[in-house]
Amino acid sequence: MFGGGGGGGLNPRKMEQMMQQMGIDVEDIDAEEVIIRTEEYDLVFNDAEVTKMDARGQETYQVIGSPEQVESGAAGGADAGADESAGTEIPDEDVELVATRAGVSEDEARDALEDADGDLAAAVERLE
Template identity: 65%
Template sequence: MNPRKMKQMMKQMGIDVTELDAEEVVIKTADEELVFSDAQVTRMDAQGQETYQIVGEPETRELGAGDDGDGDDEAAEAADAIPADDVAIVAQRAGVPEDEAREALEAEDGDLAAAISRLE
């Protein structure tokens, strides 16, 4: 069918089609992400209901995996897992440097009392 005629028919039926200039589309599932780079994305508006169509080949990556490749994501996550205030408290109470306090907290899954006991 002629694309022009198709557009005309869709307009008559009240369907508006718009091409989106998307750079990347990410779909997150329970255990992975589907990443479409350079995907063709079309939005169809039919009687107030918007539908999106994605055409392209996705890259699959594990949920939470970073795409910058520098490896800092895991280090930043680990540092964020133990609050700096907790590290300071353990270091002060046990009389040890903060890096030792952080290691003890990580070993004890963030339990302040257990980390202090471990260091005393």
């Protein structure tokens, strides 16, 4: 992408300086597992290298590793039963927003959000 011919490109420090000048922030993420879920199968990357690049508000994630292809929905199954709420964790701010908007208790708002898979508009619509 950058660099001229010959010598194999830019050194990493120069590349980082150029990216910062263009407003691109790069962050390494210490990921234990990455799952890409499709209708047909799941791709599971164990100990993948993950880099997040933020270019003026547009976030891009790069995953480097060799995935294992498993049956759709099978990925994360061993840990999902132990901590099932981790995948459906509803932020308190969302609960408060739905409760205020629909005029209901926070418990009712949380239940509606869980039923709507975290979709704020759908939860409010169900409660109104």
